[in-house]
Amino acid sequence: MGRQIIEGILRRTASVLLVLFVLSLMIFVLARVVPGDPARMALGPSATAEQVADLQAEMGLDQPIIVQYGRYMGNALRGDLGESLVTNRSVTADIADFLPATLELVLVTVFLVFLISVPLGVLTARYRDRWIDNAGRFFSLFGVTIPSFLFAVGLQLLAGSFFPDWPILGRVDYQLNAPDGPTGLLLVDSLVHGRFDVFVDALQHLAFPALALAMAGIGQITRITRSAMIENLRKDHVLTLRSFGVPERVVVFRYLLKLSSIAPLTIMGLEFASLIGNAFVVEMVFGWGGFASYGLTAILQKDLNALMAVVLISGLFFIFANLLVDLALSLIDPRLRLRGQSA
Amino acid sequence: MTLLDVNGLNMSFSGYGRTRQVLHDVSFSVGASERVALIGETGSGKSVTAKAILGTLPGNASVDGGSIAFDGLDLFRQSMADREKLKGTAFSIIMQDPLSSFNPVFRIGQHLDDVMYYADRRRGEVSSAAERKARIHDTLRKVQLADAGRVYNAWPFELSGGMRQRVLIALALLHRPRMLIADEPGTALDVTTQDEILRLINRLVAEEGLSLLMITHNLGVVRQTADRVLVMRHGKIVEQGPLAQVFDAPQEQYTRDLMAAVPPLYGPQVVDQPVSHKTPMITLQGVKKVYAKRGLFNRGEGHLAVDDINITVNEGEIFGLAGESGSGKTTVARMMMGLLSQTEGMIAVTGAPAEGAQRLSQIVYQNPGTSLNPKRTVAQTLSVPLARTEVPADRQARMEELLTLVRLPVSYLSKYPHELSGGQKQRVAIARALAAKPRLIILDEPTSALDVSVQKTVIDLLLELRESLGLTYVIISHDLSLMRNFCSRIAIMLKGEIVEQGTPAEVFAEARHPYTRALISAIPVLTAEEQALKPSVTEEERARFLVTSGGGQAAPQATGTE
Numbered sequence: 001m002g003r004q005i006i007e008g009i010l011r012r013t014a015s016v017l018l019v020l021f022v023l024s025l026m027i028f029v030l031a032r033v034v035p036g037d038p039a040r041m042a043l044g045p046s047a048t049a050e051q052v053a054d055l056q057a058e059m060g061l062d063q064p065i066i067v068q069y070g071r072y073m074g075n076a077l078r079g080d081l082g083e084s085l086v087t088n089r090s091v092t093a094d095i096a097d098f099l100p101a102t103l104e105l106v107l108v109t110v111f112l113v114f115l116i117s118v119p120l121g122v123l124t125a126r127y128r129d130r131w132i133d134n135a136g137r138f139f140s141l142f143g144v145t146i147p148s149f150l151f152a153v154g155l156q157l158l159a160g161s162f163f164p165d166w167p168i169l170g171r172v173d174y175q176l177n178a179p180d181g182p183t184g185l186l187l188v189d190s191l192v193h194g195r196f197d198v199f200v201d202a203l204q205h206l207a208f209p210a211l212a213l214a215m216a217g218i219g220q221i222t223r224i225t226r227s228a229m230i231e232n233l234r235k236d237h238v239l240t241l242r243s244f245g246v247p248e249r250v251v252v253f254r255y256l257l258k259l260s261s262i263a264p265l266t267i268m269g270l271e272f273a274s275l276i277g278n279a280f281v282v283e284m285v286f287g288w289g290g291f292a293s294y295g296l297t298a299i300l301q302k303d304l305n306a307l308m309a310v311v312l313i314s315g316l317f318f319i320f321a322n323l324l325v326d327l328a329l330s331l332i333d334p335r336l337r338l339r340g341q342s343a
Numbered sequence: 344m345t346l347l348d349v350n351g352l353n354m355s356f357s358g359y360g361r362t363r364q365v366l367h368d369v370s371f372s373v374g375a376s377e378r379v380a381l382i383g384e385t386g387s388g389k390s391v392t393a394k395a396i397l398g399t400l401p402g403n404a405s406v407d408g409g410s411i412a413f414d415g416l417d418l419f420r421q422s423m424a425d426r427e428k429l430k431g432t433a434f435s436i437i438m439q440d441p442l443s444s445f446n447p448v449f450r451i452g453q454h455l456d457d458v459m460y461y462a463d464r465r466r467g468e469v470s471s472a473a474e475r476k477a478r479i480h481d482t483l484r485k486v487q488l489a490d491a492g493r494v495y496n497a498w499p500f501e502l503s504g505g506m507r508q509r510v511l512i513a514l515a516l517l518h519r520p521r522m523l524i525a526d527e528p529g530t531a532l533d534v535t536t537q538d539e540i541l542r543l544i545n546r547l548v549a550e551e552g553l554s555l556l557m558i559t560h561n562l563g564v565v566r567q568t569a570d571r572v573l574v575m576r577h578g579k580i581v582e583q584g585p586l587a588q589v590f591d592a593p594q595e596q597y598t599r600d601l602m603a604a605v606p607p608l609y610g611p612q613v614v615d616q617p618v619s620h621k622t623p624m625i626t627l628q629g630v631k632k633v634y635a636k637r638g639l640f641n642r643g644e645g646h647l648a649v650d651d652i653n654i655t656v657n658e659g660e661i662f663g664l665a666g667e668s669g670s671g672k673t674t675v676a677r678m679m680m681g682l683l684s685q686t687e688g689m690i691a692v693t694g695a696p697a698e699g700a701q702r703l704s705q706i707v708y709q710n711p712g713t714s715l716n717p718k719r720t721v722a723q724t725l726s727v728p729l730a731r732t733e734v735p736a737d738r739q740a741r742m743e744e745l746l747t748l749v750r751l752p753v754s755y756l757s758k759y760p761h762e763l764s765g766g767q768k769q770r771v772a773i774a775r776a777l778a779a780k781p782r783l784i785i786l787d788e789p790t791s792a793l794d795v796s797v798q799k800t801v802i803d804l805l806l807e808l809r810e811s812l813g814l815t816y817v818i819i820s821h822d823l824s825l826m827r828n829f830c831s832r833i834a835i836m837l838k839g840e841i842v843e844q845g846t847p848a849e850v851f852a853e854a855r856h857p858y859t860r861a862l863i864s865a866i867p868v869l870t871a872e873e874q875a876l877k878p879s880v881t882e883e884e885r886a887r888f889l890v891t892s893g894g895g896q897a898a899p900q901a902t903g904t905e
Contacts, residue, residue, distance in 0.1 A: 236443040237454075243399050243438070244458040244514065245430035245465060254457075255446050262448075333448050334498040 012326075016319050020312065027311045028069050031304050037061075038302045042085040059304075072308070082305030086297055091309045094294060099313065100184025101171055101290035102279055108187075108210045109275065110268070113217040118257075118264070120218075121225025126252060128230060136222060143219025148278040151212040152285040159208060167205050169287040176201055209286040213278055217271050221264045228260035262333055269325035272318050346522055346554050347373040347396070347434075352409035354395060365391050367579045369409070373522065378548060378555040380569035380586075382562065382601075384794040385765070388578040389558045393524050396556075397436055398426045414521070428465045431458065434522040435515040437544070440531050441507035445499035451510055452495035455479045455517065462518050479517070486513045487543060505536040512543065522554040523547075525568075530561065533667040534821060538865035541567055560794060562605050563867025566590065574598050590869065604799040606824045608851070608868050609876040615848055616831040619660035624694030624703070624783055624815055625679055627654045631687040632674050648674045649839040651688075656783070658694065661809070661816040663826040663847075665862075666836030672819045675836075676785050679817060680704050694815075699732055700780035707776050709788035711768035715760040721746070721771050722756040728778040745774040748811075750804060766797035770804065777808070786818040790825065802829055823866055827851055835859050857884040 039055040040047070060068050075082065081091040117140075124136035159166045172178045172186055179193040187206075190198035232238070233256065241251045280292035291310065298306035330337040354366040366388050373379045383389045394400050396411055398418070411418045413433055418426065438444045445454055456475055463470045470478075476495070483491035486509040494502065494510065502510070508529055515523055525544060529537035545568055548555045557568050565572060565586070572589040574582040574597065582595040593599045607613050630652040633645040649671035656662045656679075664672040677683040678690060696703045708714040715724060725742050743753045749770040760768055769789065776784055786805070790798040802825070808814060820826055826833055827847045835843040835856070842856040854860045860878040868874055 235446075236438065236440055237446045239399060240438050240444045240511075240514070241446075241454070241458070243397055243430065243436050244462065244517075245427045246457055246461050250457065250461070255449060259446055259448050335447060335500055338498070338501075 012323070016323075019319060020315060023315045024073065024308070024312055025069065027308060028072065029065060031302075031307055032061075032065055032068070036302050038085060038304050041302050076312075081309045084298075084306045085303045086301050086306065091305050094306065095291070095309055095313060096184070098289065098291045098294045101288060102283065102292055104171075104185045104187060105206065105209055105213065105283070105288060105290065106272075106275055106279060107185075108206050109213045109217070112210050112214040113221055113268070113271075116214070117218045117221035118225055118261070121222045121260075121264070122229055122252065122257060124222070125226045125229030125233065133226075136226070140219035140222040143215040143217075144223075145219075146215070148212055148216055149281040149285060151215050152209065152282045155208045155212050156285065166208075167201070168208060171205050171288060172198060172202050173205075178202075209282050209288055212285075213275065213282045216278065217268070217275065220267060220271060224264045224267050225260060228263040229256060232256050232260050258332060262329060265325055265328055265332070269322040272321040276314050276317065344375045345372045346375045346377075346414055347556070348410075348412040349392070349396070350410050350412070352392070352395065352411065353407040354391060354400075354404060355407055356401075356404050358403050364407075365404075365578050366395075367577075369575075369578070369580055371573050371580060371583060373554050373556055375521070375554055376548075376552045378557065378568060378570045379573065380557040380559060380565040380571070381573045381575060382559055382565055383575035384560055384601075384796065386577075387575045389575050390526060391578075392575075393436065393526055393556070393558055396434065396524065397430065424465075431462045431515075432466065432518040432520055434524060435518070435520040437515045437523060437525040437528050438511045439527040441504050441511055442531060444511055445507065447499055449499075450495075451497050451499060451502070452476075452479065455482075455495070455510070455514060458514060459517050479513075482513045482516050483510070485516065485547070486510070488513070504532045505539065508532060508536075508540050509543070512540075512547070516547065516551075519551070520553070522556065524556045524558070526558045527560070528557075530559070534823070535667065535861060535865040537564075538867070541867075544568065561867060562590075562602060562795070562869055566869060567867055574601070600796060602869065604796040605869055606799075606828045607873065608824045608827055608863070608866060609873045610870070614828045615846075616661055616829065618831050618846055619657045621658040621660075622693065623655045624658050624692070625654075625656045626691040626693065627652050627675070627679070627688065628691070629653065629688040630675075630678065630685045630690060632671075632678065632683065633686045647839060649678075649836075652841060654834060654841070654844075656815065656817055658782075658815055659809075659813065660831045661818060661829060663830035663833035664817065664819045664836060665821065665823055665826055665833055667821055667862075669838075670836040671839040672836050673787060674839075676706070676787060676817060676819050680706060680785060694782055697780045697782050700782075701731060702779065703781065704783040704785060705776035705779050705781035706785040706787060707769075707772050707789050710792045711765065711772045712760070712792065714772055715768055717760050720757055720759055721763075724771065724775055725756075725778055728775060732778070732780060741778070745778055748777060748808065749774045764797075765793050766801060769793060769801055773801075773804070773808070777812070781814070783815045783817065786816055786820075788820050788822075789818065791820065791822060798825070805829075823863060824868075835862065854878055857881075861885055 037052070037056075039052050039059060039061060043051055043055060056062050060071060063071075072082070079092060081095070083089070084091050084094055087094055120136050120139075124133040127133055156168050159168050167173065176195075176198050178186060178198045179189050179195055181189060182192065183189055186202040187199060190196070190202060229252075238251060238256065241255060242248075276292075279290070280296060282288070283290045283292040284296065291313075294306065295310035295314075297303070298310055349372065350370050352366050352369040353364065355362050355364040357363070369388070369392060371379070371381075381389045381392065391400075391404070394404075395406065396413075396418070406419060413429065418429075421429075445451065456472075456479065459475050459479060460470070463475075479495065480491040483494055488494045488506065488509050494506065499507065512528070523544070528544060529540040532540065541564060544555070547553065555568065557565070559565060569586050572583065572586050573580050574589070574595065576597055582589060582593065582598050584594075589598065590602070593602060631650050632648045634648055635645040652675055654662070654675070664675060666672045674683065678685050681692075692703060694703050722742055725745060726738060729738050729741055742756055746753055746755060751767060751770050751774070755763070755767070755771075760771070763771065769792075773784075773789075789805070790801050793801060805816065806829075809816060818826065818830065830847055832845065833847055833850060834841045835850070835858070837856075837858050843850060843854060843859045850859060851863060854863060857880060861880045861884060864877045864880050866877070868877070
């Protein structure tokens with residue numbers, strides 16, 4: 001059994017490295033073959049041809065792409081992702097500043113998705129075809145079909161007109177003088193420093209962006225949980241427990257919920273991709289100084305080093321999230337863990 | 344003394360705006376320490392009766408009249424809480440399908456402990472976790488699960504079917520009920536395991552002085568486990584009486600038909616199919632199949648599915664491959680069809696395909712419920728093989744001809760599978776195989792999903808088709824009594840090897856291999872005369888060839904072979 005686990009980890013790591021390699025190569029080549037000269041864009045229209053040529057040489061843009069890629073990866077492995085042409089700082093430092101904001105938003109969103117959709121999925125399955133099921137199904141269809149930027153704008157409008165004091169821009173009130181470090185996640189840092197006023201304020205700031213981002217996931221996961229529950233309610237083992245008088249709430253909330261969480265968790269892993277994509281838009285709407293706004297500027301300004309870092313880290317984030325999902329699945333389902341095969 | 348008294352029970356199901364009566368005036372009683380069997384075919388209402396007693400009826404069921412009294416207590420007049428209290432303590436059920444009766448993501452012990460904890464609580468008793476565990480271990484030992492600790496900590500998929508069935512019996516015994524309701528126990532298991540389970544239930548019932556309500560469609564099982572018999576049909580009890588009376592002198596035509604449909608194992612009714620000495624169609628010589636395991640470090644290792652198979656199927660014969668699950672019979676059949684390639688040995692197909700046909704052989708699967716696409720009509724299903732062989736103009740005529748061949752009305756062409764009964768679906772599956780004009784048909788457990796009386800009509804149809812179309816059959820089955828009468832030659836498989844081969848008459852009269860004898864002796868039969876004619880097996884031989892499910896190792900389900 002031990003060998004199976006080691007084998008699994010090795011295979012997994014190998015596939016992660018392969019995906020990252022292909023991803024980096026693709027984005028590297030793509031960013032360099034599209035028209036537009038980064039050196040010219042960085043220096044502005046007034047720079048002379050020599051200045052542009054100098055910068056090109058400095059950035060290595062006159063070398064063949066494969067040489068550039070080799071040099072970039074060599075530096076990246078040492079933790080040096082190059083310099084951003086827009087902020088004129090090292091990309092590593094930029095990422096360290098912007099990534100925690102996005103991470104915080106995404107983590108709270110995932111939490112919100114599970115908090116709302118799992119109970120809703122169970123309820124709609126248990127009271128199938130009753131009014132609560134119909135309402136729940138309408139709600140989830142609503143969440144799946146409407147794009148998240150529309151939710152973002154709509155929530156902002158609603159908040160603006162009904163709760164004028166509720167913050168709808170940024171991460172935290174600047175007058176509060178929020179503490180720095182150690183994680184960059186405001187919710188964690190404020191608690192570490194014992195600043196509950198900052199914690200509450202950060203939560204308020206998070207509420208609407210997270211909700212706007214969560215709606216699609218809520219719709220999706222509610223539907224999956226519902227259908228998994230309905231399918232499992234028909235199984236013989238439910239009848240077994242009922243026949244011996246085990247209370248219905250134990251049958252549903254202990255036995256069925258665990259079994260029925262396999263499908264939603266798997267889907268959640270895949271949802272991360274669209275979550276990151278949607279975060280780009282939602283962050284713009286709510287003026288959230290995060291990774292996404294940084295990435296968007298990088299794309300528009302053809303800031304090659306920043307762009308590479310944003311794509312690679314988004315990819316890494318997606319892979320890592322799915323690794324966690326797989327780990328959770330194997331904790332839930334002994335068949336995955338002990339048989340060492342994907343069922 | 345009467346323990347359970349069902350009186351004038353009427354019940355109906357409603358759904359889609361219609362109400363259908365499922366039980367008509369059902370009355371019977373079960374005395375203390377009495378064993379009663381409730382027999383009937385699919386849809387006769389026997390499981391509904393059990394659910395009414397237990398109180399696990401689905402929401403769309405309604406009781407329209409009558410009463411059920413347990414030890415003088417009118418069940419329908421009890422409050423919900425009082426009825427819950429009776430579950431597991433007054434009566435309990437032995438569930439049918441050991442494969443899906445446990446939640447796969449919870450340990451066996453968790454199921455047992457929860458059932459015990461809540462039953463204790465309902466009775467107002469407080470029990471500690473350690474004390475419950477001790478009681479559960481005791482009960483597990485009672486059902487011959489020697490290594491109770493290991494079973495308690497096992498996940499459901501780690502146990503063999505026989506072991507899970509024993510745990511289900513333990514579950515029913517946890518609170519020392521006075522009556523056991525057994526719903527087709529062991530039906531899903533191999534015949535030798537089923538035999539062990541039935542012996543265990545009988546022993547427990549005798550030792551603990553329990554009453555038993557045995558629900559089954561297998562008449563052989565009834566003979567072993569009942570003192571009194573109730574025959575049920577279309578929601579009515581059509582005949583009841585002591586076992587000897589019902590079995591020796593059945594009063595009702597339906598009971599007589601039911602008994603006649605069971606293929607005899609020994610005696611004057613047994614049919615011997617003529618042996619064919621025509622040219623061979625398929626020859627297997629020293630065939631071996633290894634399923635390779637895919638892995639990073641262990642390339643090359645694998646699971647040996649079948650080894651050293653030597654078979655010749657002659658034209659016009661009915662060749663039977665018998666064996667229990669995991670014995671490799673399906674692997675052999677798939678290699679014969681060319682769906683799998685052998686690892687070693689030679690497979691020679693010497694028979695030529697019929698004129699206009701692409702292949703020599705076709706296959707009919709076990710469960711027509713899943714082998715027919717539910718979204719396609721019979722005509723659409725049949726049109727697939729016909730698209731290759733017929734010009735479009737002839738297709739309609741050919742479809743009608745095929746349905747007539749399998750004795751179905753031509754109008755059934757426009758029906759969907761869910762509109763057909765199990766037997767009718769299997770006829771469509773046979774028609775689909777025939778559509779490709781095979782000369783050899785491989786029948787993979789063709790009747791095991793069907794009721795006995797339906798099974799008989801399908802078998803009769805297959806014999807007629809062989810006669811009129813000159814077909815050759817290879818049948819795979821675990822049902823030896825069926826094969827005794829249907830096959831002209833049989834081979835018995837054990838763990839991937841053929842241990843015995845010959846005509847059924849030879850094999851059943853004097854089986855050379857002890858495994859064959861053990862297999863035959865485990866088959867439930869209808870009469871004492873047949874029972875006496877079965878070969879005897881010593882305990883030592885049993886232990887050598889049968890994996891006793893109560894003992895140690897789990898039998899992993901061999902994926903891909905069955």
